[in-house]
Amino acid sequence: MVAPPAHWEGDVLLRDGRTAHIRPIRPEDDELLVEFYARVSDESKYYRFFSPMPVLSERDVRRFTHVDNVDRVALILILQEKMIAVGRYDVVGDNEAEVAFLVEDGHQGRGIAQLLLEHLAQAGRERGVERFTAEVLPDNSRMIQTFRDAGYRVASGYHDGVITLEFPIDPTDTAIGVMRDREHAAEAASIDRFFRPKSVAIIGASRRQDTIGQVLVRNLVMADFTGRVYVVNPSAPAVSGLPAYKNVNDIPDDVDVAIVAVPADAVTDVVLDCANKGVHGLVVISSGFAETGEEGRRRQRHLAGLCRSYGLRLIGPNCLGVINTDPSVQVNASLSSVMPNRGRAGFFCQSGALGSAILEKVKNRGLGISTFVSAGNRADVSGNDLLQYWEEDDATEVVMMYLESIGNPRKFSRIARRVSHRKPIVAVRSGRTTQGVPMGHTVRRIGAPQAAVDAMFRQAGVIQVDTLDDMFDVAQLLAHQPLPRGRRVAIVGNSDALGLLAADAASAVGLVVNRSVALGADATAEDFEDALDDAIDDPDVDSVIAVYIPPLDVSGEEVANVLAAVGEQSDKPLVSSFLGAEGIPELLRVPDVAGSAAGRGSVPSYPAVEAAVRALARVVEYAVWLHAPDGPVADAGEVDDRAARRLVDQILADPEVIAADREVELDQDQVAQLLAAYGIELWPTLRVADLDEAVAAGESLGWNVVLKSTLPSVRERPDQVHVWRNIDDVAEMREAWSDLSRLVDPATGRFVVQRNAPTGVPIAVRSFEDPLFGPVVSFGISGPVIELLGDWSYRIPPLGEHEVAAMVREVKSAPLLFGYRGAEAVDVAAIEDLITRVAELQNDLPQVSSLELSLVLAGVDGARVLTASARVAAVKDPRPDSLVRRMPDLITTIPD
Numbered sequence: 001m002v003a004p005p006a007h008w009e010g011d012v013l014l015r016d017g018r019t020a021h022i023r024p025i026r027p028e029d030d031e032l033l034v035e036f037y038a039r040v041s042d043e044s045k046y047y048r049f050f051s052p053m054p055v056l057s058e059r060d061v062r063r064f065t066h067v068d069n070v071d072r073v074a075l076i077l078i079l080q081e082k083m084i085a086v087g088r089y090d091v092v093g094d095n096e097a098e099v100a101f102l103v104e105d106g107h108q109g110r111g112i113a114q115l116l117l118e119h120l121a122q123a124g125r126e127r128g129v130e131r132f133t134a135e136v137l138p139d140n141s142r143m144i145q146t147f148r149d150a151g152y153r154v155a156s157g158y159h160d161g162v163i164t165l166e167f168p169i170d171p172t173d174t175a176i177g178v179m180r181d182r183e184h185a186a187e188a189a190s191i192d193r194f195f196r197p198k199s200v201a202i203i204g205a206s207r208r209q210d211t212i213g214q215v216l217v218r219n220l221v222m223a224d225f226t227g228r229v230y231v232v233n234p235s236a237p238a239v240s241g242l243p244a245y246k247n248v249n250d251i252p253d254d255v256d257v258a259i260v261a262v263p264a265d266a267v268t269d270v271v272l273d274c275a276n277k278g279v280h281g282l283v284v285i286s287s288g289f290a291e292t293g294e295e296g297r298r299r300q301r302h303l304a305g306l307c308r309s310y311g312l313r314l315i316g317p318n319c320l321g322v323i324n325t326d327p328s329v330q331v332n333a334s335l336s337s338v339m340p341n342r343g344r345a346g347f348f349c350q351s352g353a354l355g356s357a358i359l360e361k362v363k364n365r366g367l368g369i370s371t372f373v374s375a376g377n378r379a380d381v382s383g384n385d386l387l388q389y390w391e392e393d394d395a396t397e398v399v400m401m402y403l404e405s406i407g408n409p410r411k412f413s414r415i416a417r418r419v420s421h422r423k424p425i426v427a428v429r430s431g432r433t434t435q436g437v438p439m440g441h442t443v444r445r446i447g448a449p450q451a452a453v454d455a456m457f458r459q460a461g462v463i464q465v466d467t468l469d470d471m472f473d474v475a476q477l478l479a480h481q482p483l484p485r486g487r488r489v490a491i492v493g494n495s496d497a498l499g500l501l502a503a504d505a506a507s508a509v510g511l512v513v514n515r516s517v518a519l520g521a522d523a524t525a526e527d528f529e530d531a532l533d534d535a536i537d538d539p540d541v542d543s544v545i546a547v548y549i550p551p552l553d554v555s556g557e558e559v560a561n562v563l564a565a566v567g568e569q570s571d572k573p574l575v576s577s578f579l580g581a582e583g584i585p586e587l588l589r590v591p592d593v594a595g596s597a598a599g600r601g602s603v604p605s606y607p608a609v610e611a612a613v614r615a616l617a618r619v620v621e622y623a624v625w626l627h628a629p630d631g632p633v634a635d636a637g638e639v640d641d642r643a644a645r646r647l648v649d650q651i652l653a654d655p656e657v658i659a660a661d662r663e664v665e666l667d668q669d670q671v672a673q674l675l676a677a678y679g680i681e682l683w684p685t686l687r688v689a690d691l692d693e694a695v696a697a698g699e700s701l702g703w704n705v706v707l708k709s710t711l712p713s714v715r716e717r718p719d720q721v722h723v724w725r726n727i728d729d730v731a732e733m734r735e736a737w738s739d740l741s742r743l744v745d746p747a748t749g750r751f752v753v754q755r756n757a758p759t760g761v762p763i764a765v766r767s768f769e770d771p772l773f774g775p776v777v778s779f780g781i782s783g784p785v786i787e788l789l790g791d792w793s794y795r796i797p798p799l800g801e802h803e804v805a806a807m808v809r810e811v812k813s814a815p816l817l818f819g820y821r822g823a824e825a826v827d828v829a830a831i832e833d834l835i836t837r838v839a840e841l842q843n844d845l846p847q848v849s850s851l852e853l854s855l856v857l858a859g860v861d862g863a864r865v866l867t868a869s870a871r872v873a874a875v876k877d878p879r880p881d882s883l884v885r886r887m888p889d890l891i892t893t894i895p896d
Contacts, residue, residue, distance in 0.1 A: 284317035494547070525562045
């Protein structure tokens with residue numbers, strides 16, 4: 001028996017938004033299996049075994065619980081310490097296995113069979129299985145549909161009253177799409193109940209004023225929650241006029257959501273009580289968890305694990321709570337006494353301490369929100385879950401996120417990219433410089449550089465801003481004005497000085513000022529109306545900036561009416577600096593039939609014209625991203641990925657490598673083989689130890705060669721000569737060896753001989769495998785100055801064709817490739833092809849921990865790879881966004 005990989009076990013989310021635990025079956029699961037089988041109906045047993053089989057014999061139990069985890073694999077689903085389903089495959093031929101499932105009747109219809117099929121298929125692929133077969137009775141329509149809905153190419157046959165289904169388990173685009181659609185639906189469903197509860201229980205409600213339990217009751221009641229409110233307090237007959245129950249199980253009706261405000265050491269008992277009651281989810285306000293240190297982290301991990309094992313979702317702990325401003329719900333299950341106005345923006349933050357201040361700021365700006373979540377330590381529910389919900393929420397048109405950590409950035413990137421095509425996402429990410437995370441967030445530290453994280457946000461269409469004020473500036477524009485069609489702006493104002501400031505600010509952020517109208521200090525409302533109408537009607541204008549500073553003793557109300565009227569009717573965005581006000585001033589608001597404080601067409605105002613221009617520029621960049629064609633995925637053409645995998649597996653299978661459990665640096669022959677599998681030719685390199693070997697190398701290459709040192713400490717120093725070029729005979733090689741040896745010791749200098757390459761611009765392409773991001777690819781011009789300035793572009797594969805092109809063009813030194821100062825332009829298409837091949841290699845092979853093409857000469861007729869290195873390492877965990885649905889692992893400590 002082979003021990004199963006650790007990643008075959010994990011928590012999963014079912015179709016109805018509840019959780020369960022999946023893991024390989026174990027020999028000691030015999031009692032679990034017998035008890036599970038006893039609860040299964042005779043009909044389900046018949047569908048599974050094609051004959052009456054009321055009980056399992058001891059031989060059957062042993063056969064089903066003792067598997068080798070290679071040719072015989074079985075996965076079970078656990079909920080509340082009971083087995084509720086089992087799926088298995090048994091190899092029956094060359095690369096072919098028969099698959100079967102059995103799901104307890106009370107849990108059928110929750111998508112369990114589809115989930116087991118996904119995980120079994122992934123396990124099979126890891127064990128070399130290529131095809132699944134299944135035998136199903138004709139009237140078992142539900143199981144037949146399970147296979148057909150999986151997204152694989154299913155073929156069927158009929159023989160002796162049994163339908164045989166066969167399908168390859170390669171992860172087709174259709175199968176991946178089906179899996180992610182189910183993931184989206186399940187995660188959205190798990191959040192919906194928090195925002196639309198029909199009943200809420202406050203556990204830890206208190207009669208004492210100024211206590212958390214009292215504040216929660218007061219906020220929920222004062223918000224006019226439309227559902228039922230229950231309070232749980234074992235020592236009081238009533239709280240705030242509501243009858244109190246000693247335990248949540250004493251409540252006579254169903255409870256959808258429990259708000260928990262009890263001491264940290266009592267939360268575990270509350271979880272068990274809520275699980276017994278059938279509560280959907282918990283909002284744990286209580287502190288005393290991971291934010292307090294190592295002991296708190298262990299307590300938090302236990303809390304999250306307990307919730308998941310009993311099918312509950314958890315917001316928090318140490319959180320502010322949740323809010324929904326929908327008049328049909330009106331739920332304020334939070335510590336914030338501020339019930340925001342109804343609006344179009346969904347807001348996610350992690351810090352409970354900042355949450356109240358954020359809500360106050362939102363209300364003061366007149367922005368309004370649809371829904372709000374403070375996730376606190378985000379032990380379970382995260383920003384990814386909220387994005388899945390907001391994508392389908394008709395009430396939410398803009399998403400705002402204050403992120404202090406990202407637990408699964410690869411999944412965030414995928415979901416955010418999809419959501420951004422429908423709704424803009426505005427995000428502030430704290431810790432950008434240090435990549436640090438707050439103490440309470442039990443997530444792994446991101447290893448990728450800040451520039452790579454920023455590139456991921458841009459790649460996903462996320463509008464990343466620097467401060468909370470910037471976020472509100474952008475969000476209020478998105479919530480109330482249409483998107484611009486381009487970068488061309490008009491400036492209309494009654495102040496020449498402010499108009500000039502606006503023009504300078506616009507040019508600085510990449511906007512094009514096509515029209516500037518200075519009306520003068522005595523401009524009337526009619527003057528403003530005429531100028532604004534002309535600007536909006538101008539086909540060479542995409543957006544308008546209005547600047548109004550009133551003369552003394554003038555209210556500006558008439559001009560405000562003009563701005564509001566024009567903003568409501570315009571199909572181009574209109575922003576203003578009106579009276580130096582911030583947000584949506586009362587005078588500039590357009591009533592919303594949906595009940596929001598400020599409706600569509602309201603004109604946002606900024607205290608400074610620079611803030612208005614900066615917000616507009618962010619929105620313009622988003623609009624440009626939105627309208628840029630996705631294009632096809634960059635295709636490297638014919639590659640031999642299997643040969644590359646064989647090479648990597650062979651290297652990692654070395655007993656010494658396995659025993660050392662470390663990264664392995666490939667030698668030059670191995671690097672050349674790896675690159676050749678992806679159509680990348682590594683310039684021949686001959687390592688030499690003395691002059692005779694150098695001469696022999698020159699002769700074998702036909703001369704016109706270079707002698708150089710590959711020692712990084714020498715090669716990367718601009719003050720050190722490390723290469724001699726154009727060596728054509730023995731005498732020149734002798735001279736080169738002598739001169740280079742005086743600078744670098746041949747014994748330690750790693751001397752090599754190569755053919756002399758045609759001249760070109762030196763570039764570098766790098767890739768690496770990040771524990772959280774997965775593959776990351778970067779591009780830059782080679783050289784110490786470029787390295788010092790950090791002039792690199794980054795992307796997360798797989799890459800679209802336009803993303804590859806953008807990588808080449810967005811580095812500041814890109815003009816060197818396009819004929820800078822009269823030089824001949826290089827073959828940019830060859831550079832893009834090289835990036836595409838490196839990206840595909842890194843995406844296909846997570847075992848490649850790093851790959852560096854450190855010197856590539858890009859010339860007019862191609863790009864030649866002169867120097868390359870690679871390191872490989874065994875993969876202990878799958879990529880964070882793998883081909884199966886699995887919730888994030890619960891970790892106890894934070895690695896450095």
